[in-house]
Amino acid sequence: MIITDTHTHLYSEAFDEDRAEMMQRxxxxxxxxxxxxxxxxxxxxxxxxxxxxxxxxxxxxxxLHPTHVKExxxxxxxxVKDMLASHTFYAVGEIGIDLYWDKETLAMQKEAxxxxxxxxKKHKLPIVIHCREAFDxxxxxxxxxxxDDLYGIFHCFTGTIEHAKLAISYNMKLGIGGVxxxxxxxxxxxxxxxxxxxxxxxxxxxxxxxxxxxxxxxESSYIVKVLEKLSEIYNLTQEEIAAVTTxxxxxxxxx
Numbered sequence: 018m019i020i021t022d023t024h025t026h027l028y029s030e031a032f033d034e035d036r037a038e039m040m041q042r043x044x045x046x047x048x049x050x051x052x053x054x055x056x057x058x059x060x061x062x063x064x065x066x067x068x069x070x071x072x073x074x075x076x077x078x079x080x081l082h083p084t085h086v087k088e089x090x091x092x093x094x095x096x097v098k099d100m101l102a103s104h105t106f107y108a109v110g111e112i113g114i115d116l117y118w119d120k121e122t123l124a125m126q127k128e129a130x131x132x133x134x135x136x137x138k139k140h141k142l143p144i145v146i147h148c149r150e151a152f153d154x155x156x157x158x159x160x161x162x163x164x165d166d167l168y169g170i171f172h173c174f175t176g177t178i179e180h181a182k183l184a185i186s187y188n189m190k191l192g193i194g195g196v197x198x199x200x201x202x203x204x205x206x207x208x209x210x211x212x213x214x215x216x217x218x219x220x221x222x223x224x225x226x227x228x229x230x231x232x233x234x235x236e237s238s239y240i241v242k243v244l245e246k247l248s249e250i251y252n253l254t255q256e257e258i259a260a261v262t263t264x265x266x267x268x269x270x271x272x
Contacts, residue, residue, distance in 0.1 A: 020244060020259045021050040021266040022237045024111070024145065024172050024192055024219035027075070028053065028063035031223035031234055040071065043237040050263065051237060052270060054078045054111040054145055054172070057085040058096040065104075076272060078108040080133055083115040083126045083147055090125055094132055101140050107270040109137035110145025111172055114158070117149040127158060134162045143169035143269045146189065152180055159187045170269055173221055178207040185215050190265055192219040195227035195235065198246045209250050217269065218243055218262045 022043075032039050043051070051074050053064055068075045079100045081093045100106070112133040114126045137144045146169065148155045159167070168188035174181065175196050184191060193216055196202040208216075218240055220227075226235035227242035241255075247262075248255045 018047045018256050018259050019263050020048045021263040022048050022220050022240050023052045023217045023266050025222045025237045028067045029223050039236050046238040048237045048240055049074055052076050055080045056082040057093055076107045078110040079106040080110045080112045083113050084118050086122050086126045086129045090129055108143045108145050109133050111147040113147035114151035114154045115149040116151045130158050138166050145170045145172050190217045192217055194219045194221050195225040198227040213261050217266050
């Protein structure tokens with residue numbers, strides 16, 4: 018069984034004390050395909066090192082995270098552009114809009130989001146979307162940019178069934194992680210009405226650890242708890258869920 022974690026920040030400082038051990042637990046759990054989203058330029062070196070250390074398992078994205086869209090965002094976007102031109106990446110992400118932490122930067126966030134979507138199209142890459150308290154704003158940008166070459170993953174999907182259908186209409190897979198295991202997560206109530214071909218698995222480690230680890234540091238090996246939950250929801254074996262979601266990830270990332 019091969020399990021794919023489509024979204025995990027394994028370069029995070031949260032793993033500095035025990036990264037090698039954490040990575041071994043992950044590989045031992047059959048989680049052997051790890052897709053790594055960017056945050057900003059300060060993490061690029063650590064991401065490249067992670068790829069160097071685990072070349073058969075780690076696949077990088079490049080992008081500017083919406084919560085890191087600050088006064089210097091144009092310099093950061095230039096870094097994204099330069100990196101995409103000089104190194105192999107498998108997606109532009111994570112990108113999007115976050116109005117939970119800062120509503121004042123909305124105009125800059127939208128500009129950065131649109132620009133990075135256009136970079137993704139130029140490089141024929143998928144996008145990986147971060148959306149927090151900003152569904153209307155994200156869908157507004159996707160509507161403006163929609164085309165046959167716009168596709169990717171709606172990371173950490175926590176919306177309604179209507180949001181899910183709309184995201185799928187823009188060629189997005191739904192990234193399902195620890196929230197599906199929460200008692201108040203809500204998405205588990207309608208997920209079985211979404212065809213599994215639209216679903217990929219993720220952890221967002223070190224954040225959003227699934228039950229029973231909720232509130233603790235998340236790691237990619239914990240994705241097995243998400244797999245167990247989806248096995249219940251879809252009434253399929255864990256092997257079947259792992260196989261289909263891994264194929265879905267290949268369709269997005271091309272690897």
